[in-house]
Amino acid sequence: MSEGLFHSAVKRLYSAAEHLDLHEDVLERLKYPKETLAASLPVRMDDGSVRSFKAWRCRYDDTRGPTKGGIRFHPAVCMDEVMTLAFWMTFKCAVANLPYGGGKGGVSVDVHQLSRTELERLSRAYVGAFSRFIGPDRDVPAPDMYTNGIVMAWMADEYSRIADEPTPAVITGKPIALGGSLGRDDATGRGGYYVLRHLEDDLGIAPGKSKVVIQGFGNAAFHAARLLHDDGYQIIGVSDSKSAIYDPDGLNPYDVMEYKQKNRTLDGAPTNGKAKTMSNAELLEQECDVLIPAAMENQITGDNADRIVAPVILELANGPITPEGDAILNKAGKTVIPDILANAGGVTVSYFEWVQNKAGYYWPLDEVQDKLQKIMRPEGRRVWDVSKEKGIDMRTAAYVHALDRIASAVEAHGTKAYFDG
Numbered sequence: 001m002s003e004g005l006f007h008s009a010v011k012r013l014y015s016a017a018e019h020l021d022l023h024e025d026v027l028e029r030l031k032y033p034k035e036t037l038a039a040s041l042p043v044r045m046d047d048g049s050v051r052s053f054k055a056w057r058c059r060y061d062d063t064r065g066p067t068k069g070g071i072r073f074h075p076a077v078c079m080d081e082v083m084t085l086a087f088w089m090t091f092k093c094a095v096a097n098l099p100y101g102g103g104k105g106g107v108s109v110d111v112h113q114l115s116r117t118e119l120e121r122l123s124r125a126y127v128g129a130f131s132r133f134i135g136p137d138r139d140v141p142a143p144d145m146y147t148n149g150i151v152m153a154w155m156a157d158e159y160s161r162i163a164d165e166p167t168p169a170v171i172t173g174k175p176i177a178l179g180g181s182l183g184r185d186d187a188t189g190r191g192g193y194y195v196l197r198h199l200e201d202d203l204g205i206a207p208g209k210s211k212v213v214i215q216g217f218g219n220a221a222f223h224a225a226r227l228l229h230d231d232g233y234q235i236i237g238v239s240d241s242k243s244a245i246y247d248p249d250g251l252n253p254y255d256v257m258e259y260k261q262k263n264r265t266l267d268g269a270p271t272n273g274k275a276k277t278m279s280n281a282e283l284l285e286q287e288c289d290v291l292i293p294a295a296m297e298n299q300i301t302g303d304n305a306d307r308i309v310a311p312v313i314l315e316l317a318n319g320p321i322t323p324e325g326d327a328i329l330n331k332a333g334k335t336v337i338p339d340i341l342a343n344a345g346g347v348t349v350s351y352f353e354w355v356q357n358k359a360g361y362y363w364p365l366d367e368v369q370d371k372l373q374k375i376m377r378p379e380g381r382r383v384w385d386v387s388k389e390k391g392i393d394m395r396t397a398a399y400v401h402a403l404d405r406i407a408s409a410v411e412a413h414g415t416k417a418y419f420d421g
């Protein structure tokens with residue numbers, strides 16, 4: 001991700017503020033992150049040498065509650081990216097009305113170059129370095145790109161060791177056996193699926209009629225694909241980091257996943273016969289009714305946005321569309337259901353996990369899914385309504401909706417008007 005990303009992300013604050021009657025204190029408080037800590041993590045490698053990895057954690061804003069957000073392990077992670085992702089988390093938690101602010105963390109590392117024991121030592125080193133920064137009532141991490149349940153298990157264990165007491169609520173996305181929540185695994189894809197299905201009449205899409213292309217085939221992508229497929233949407237394209245498959249007659253996501261797990265590639269995956277293999281970039285431009293970018297940031301940009309044909313785009317990844325790409329799509333009349341709404345299902349079930357850890361009482365799967373639905377549908381509707389009422393795109397509407405909530409919390413402490421009076 002390029003430097004300066006944070007700068008362009010924060011501009012959203014100002015464009016959303018134009019549609020609200022906010023006190024100036026609000027923007028003044030939200031324009032910089034509350035705190036960002038950088039650390040070096042020296043890790044003993046299997047060959048006996050020591051390697052230091054750069055790591056960060058940012059707590060963007062905690063007005064509405066403890067900061068919340070994942071930890072990313074990726075070679076391109078930098079402070080600018082971590083701050084941007086923490087900013088997005090602040091708004092995502094407010095869109096879903098979770099009692100959280102936003103945070104994010106990351107390590108600049110290529111996990112493919114580490115052994116499992118090195119990965120464990122790195123994960124524990126992260127918590128060692130940030131143990132006073134995170135905490136169950138302060139800042140609650142979770143998985144993000146290239147971190148998963150087992151990494152969360154090591155991190156929770158390391159925190160509990162330092163605190164000298166079991167502290168499961170310090171991190172979410174844990175394995176079920178260690179206090180994870182049922183339903184966290186498919187929550188990101190499921191949340192997006194609930195929003196899409198809830199708005200389908202407004203969007204002019206329907207099961208049995210509409211075709212869907214998904215960029216990516218990781219956790220969020222697969223679950224969105226299978227849920228939509230089960231309901232009668234036709235999935236006609238999926239991809240991984242190496243290649244994409246596209247079949248206008250439809251793919252069966254379960255068969256494709258089985259093939260991918262066996263062969264570690266999508267090349268040669270079962271299709272209905274008309275399949276074409278293509279690049280990830282080409283897949284985005286294929287004819288379809290719904291496009292779901294569920295892989296990386298910055299996939300739809302000023303360079304390719306005018307070649308996107310899908311009228312509806314559901315952002316399951318964080319930040320897959322750049323501001324330049326966004327402007328082109330909006331001008332072309334496309335509806336973009338933005339990341340801070342579309343992928344908020346993940347952090348919502350993280351919140352449920354945290355509540356269950358604090359209560360020491362665990363809910364059945366149907367209760368988790370019912371509660372998720374009861375958040376995603378009305379919040380999706382509210383964002384849609386704000387966009388129609390104010391005549392703005394759904395991304396701006398989601399920021400307006402979230403900023404309104406954050407602003408109420410900031411203003412409840414008293415603004416200049418109160419102190420003047």
Ligand code: GLU
Pocket residue numbers: 068069070071092140141142143144145172173318343344346347348350
């Ligand atoms: N990393 C995920 C996100 O970007 C989940 C965060 C969480 O569960 O706290 O929303």
